[in-house]
Amino acid sequence: MSRLDIFIDRMTSQRACINFAAQATADLAGPVFELGLGNGRTYHHLCKVITGRDIYVFEREVASNPASTPPADRTILGDVFETLPQALQRFGATASFIHADLGGHNLQKNDEFARKISPYIEPLLAVGGMMVASDRMYFDALCEIEIPEGAVLGRCFIYQKP
Numbered sequence: 001m002s003r004l005d006i007f008i009d010r011m012t013s014q015r016a017c018i019n020f021a022a023q024a025t026a027d028l029a030g031p032v033f034e035l036g037l038g039n040g041r042t043y044h045h046l047c048k049v050i051t052g053r054d055i056y057v058f059e060r061e062v063a064s065n066p067a068s069t070p071p072a073d074r075t076i077l078g079d080v081f082e083t084l085p086q087a088l089q090r091f092g093a094t095a096s097f098i099h100a101d102l103g104g105h106n107l108q109k110n111d112e113f114a115r116k117i118s119p120y121i122e123p124l125l126a127v128g129g130m131m132v133a134s135d136r137m138y139f140d141a142l143c144e145i146e147i148p149e150g151a152v153l154g155r156c157f158i159y160q161k162p
């Protein structure tokens, strides 16, 4: 597979999994968290498919396309290892949907990062809430669920709090 193939699979899978989780959690009232704004493409997509729920973005430094830059009062700036524990104090276990795309090009580093960040993400989810990630996560009590049609195995992962 070329890098282009892998990139396309990742984007297609992100969209399919975000669409699936947005719909599957639509009855939950809690906030939606976007971890890693980057260019803002997935944030922009979340804004299109989520209605009636606040979307908060966690990012070290905002450098997104102006068309997909979140409002300041929904942007939680800083390193997620610091801002996620603060979010737990602020919101408790209420997140209905968390999407994470925090990795870069180095797969081994992404995996190490996923191992470290998983325990910071897990307590934020509400019962029934879903987490979509571009990397395999390492949760104690969340269940991995089957990815939807249109997503490519290994390119996106979905977890749910039972």
Ligand SMILES: C[S@@+](CC[C@H](N)C(=O)[O-])C[C@H]1O[C@@H](n2cnc3c(N)ncnc32)[C@H](O)[C@@H]1O
Residues within 6 Å of the ligand: 035, 036, 037, 038, 039, 040, 041, 042, 043, 058, 059, 060, 061, 078, 079, 080, 081, 101, 102, 103, 104
């Ligand atoms: C791959 S990009 C996200 C791309 C985005 N999903 C999009 O569609 O444009 C990853 C982002 O995660 C952010 N990030 C990585 N590690 C972080 C950390 N420890 N704390 C906060 N943000 C982090 C980076 O600054 C980068 O903007």
